[in-house]
Amino acid sequence: MTRPLTGCRVLDLGIITAGAATAACLADFGAEVIKIESASYRDPFRRWLSPKPIDAADDLPPFFRATNRNKKGLSLDLKQAAGRAAFLRLVANSDVVVENFRRGVMQKLGIDYAALKEANPDIILASISSQGETGPDAMYVSYGSTLEAVAGLSWITGYQGGDPVITGVDMNYPDQVVGLFATSMIVTAWLARKNGKGGAHLDMSQRELTSFLSGEAFVAASAGVSPARQGNADTPFLLQDCYRAADGEWLAVTVNDDQQARLASLLNDLPGSASASASASASTLQLDASLRKWSAARKAVDAAAALQQAGIAAAKVLNGAEVLQGEGKLWRHALQRLPAGNMVKGFPHQFEQAAMEITTDAPFIGGDTVDVLRQVGGFSQEEIAALLAQGVIEIAPPAPSSSAAPAALT
Numbered sequence: 001m002t003r004p005l006t007g008c009r010v011l012d013l014g015i016i017t018a019g020a021a022t023a024a025c026l027a028d029f030g031a032e033v034i035k036i037e038s039a040s041y042r043d044p045f046r047r048w049l050s051p052k053p054i055d056a057a058d059d060l061p062p063f064f065r066a067t068n069r070n071k072k073g074l075s076l077d078l079k080q081a082a083g084r085a086a087f088l089r090l091v092a093n094s095d096v097v098v099e100n101f102r103r104g105v106m107q108k109l110g111i112d113y114a115a116l117k118e119a120n121p122d123i124i125l126a127s128i129s130s131q132g133e134t135g136p137d138a139m140y141v142s143y144g145s146t147l148e149a150v151a152g153l154s155w156i157t158g159y160q161g162g163d164p165v166i167t168g169v170d171m172n173y174p175d176q177v178v179g180l181f182a183t184s185m186i187v188t189a190w191l192a193r194k195n196g197k198g199g200a201h202l203d204m205s206q207r208e209l210t211s212f213l214s215g216e217a218f219v220a221a222s223a224g225v226s227p228a229r230q231g232n233a234d235t236p237f238l239l240q241d242c243y244r245a246a247d248g249e250w251l252a253v254t255v256n257d258d259q260q261a262r263l264a265s266l267l268n269d270l271p272g273s274a275s276a277s278a279s280a281s282a283s284t285l286q287l288d289a290s291l292r293k294w295s296a297a298r299k300a301v302d303a304a305a306a307l308q309q310a311g312i313a314a315a316k317v318l319n320g321a322e323v324l325q326g327e328g329k330l331w332r333h334a335l336q337r338l339p340a341g342n343m344v345k346g347f348p349h350q351f352e353q354a355a356m357e358i359t360t361d362a363p364f365i366g367g368d369t370v371d372v373l374r375q376v377g378g379f380s381q382e383e384i385a386a387l388l389a390q391g392v393i394e395i396a397p398p399a400p401s402s403s404a405a406p407a408a409l410t
Helices: 018-028 062-068 081-092 105-109 113-119 144-150 173-197 206-213 215-222 257-267 284-296 300-309 320-325 369-375 381-389
Strands: 009-012 032-037 071-076 096-099 124-129 200-205 239-244 250-255 313-316 335-337 343-345
Touching (some): 009 018, 009 081, 018 096, 018 124, 018 173, 071 081, 071 369, 081 113, 081 369, 081 381, 096 173, 113 124, 144 173, 144 206, 173 200, 173 206, 200 206, 239 284, 250 257, 250 284, 250 300, 284 300, 300 313, 369 381
Parallel strands (some): 009 032, 032 071, 096 124
Antiparallel strands (some): 239 250, 250 313, 335 343
16 A cells, blocks of 8 residues: 555645645655755744754754655756756646745745646645635735634633633744645545546635634624633533642642532532532532642642543643653654754654555755756756756755765766
């Protein structure tokens, strides 16, 4: 069994998470992915969490590694006519182009869907944008924060009586989820192409996707029920929140209505907690206050164990280091290690008979320029030398840890 995109070649113009992570998923699915940057347009993730200059030959920041592992690297300046011509030669021998530029950039560069289709009638263009290809907001600059606002997610996120809340760069919800959904759309288009349906231009709006995933709240609002921000609480449950334990750690607890008496009985084993009546009529406020007092008298792991023993859902809130300690026990695929041992984001799912794996680190700038131009575009030694002399391409030296000879034109 082969993976779904084995034999598929992807030209990746994506950056940061939305575009680059989509292309990384395609690589996981078996595609050959070629990441394209230039001297005037680097992926901003090359500088995130890095103290070194963006072009440092020995530096690949963790965010960049996470969204660009399993890819080849080509440095090609699309702002130059020769660079665009070279790109279209690559398109002629490729299957998918992924981009998440601001709307209008592809047209301005002369590589919009019409131009790509002229170079390759069966090309699949996956356009990932904040607001979609059309509509009154299509040309607006957006970030995850503003997308969560206009999609309605911030409207329902936050604490009771408090302000709207956005997920921020550590999560950036619209970017994270679009990579998964975009991958499924591209795989579907690729399989349709293999069945003779031709290419396609896929228009993926992060705003619309985020609204879809928050849709239940909008349906309720359309019926005249306006959801209120509840923080960690959730209407179907008697109690749901995080409680601080004696060791300063936190405990997440969810209690169903039919567990009220069970919880009240458990809480009564705390000396002096008479307010936690064993009666099923104990108020929610009483139970919440008593649970906070009860948790504050125990270590988080002990409190979680006691609640679980009583059949109540509870778990210690793990920090990053504790999550990593669960490698191979609590999780297997979510995070993976590069051949050199660096940890990066892994896979949201896995194939049993054709396992996804991370075989190569993210590319250094221009690390595969010569090979890509030769093997995909059919460029001669003289043509590559001319592009290099014109500043259209960059050719990177080998990584400092590599003993391989520098890429040569001979």
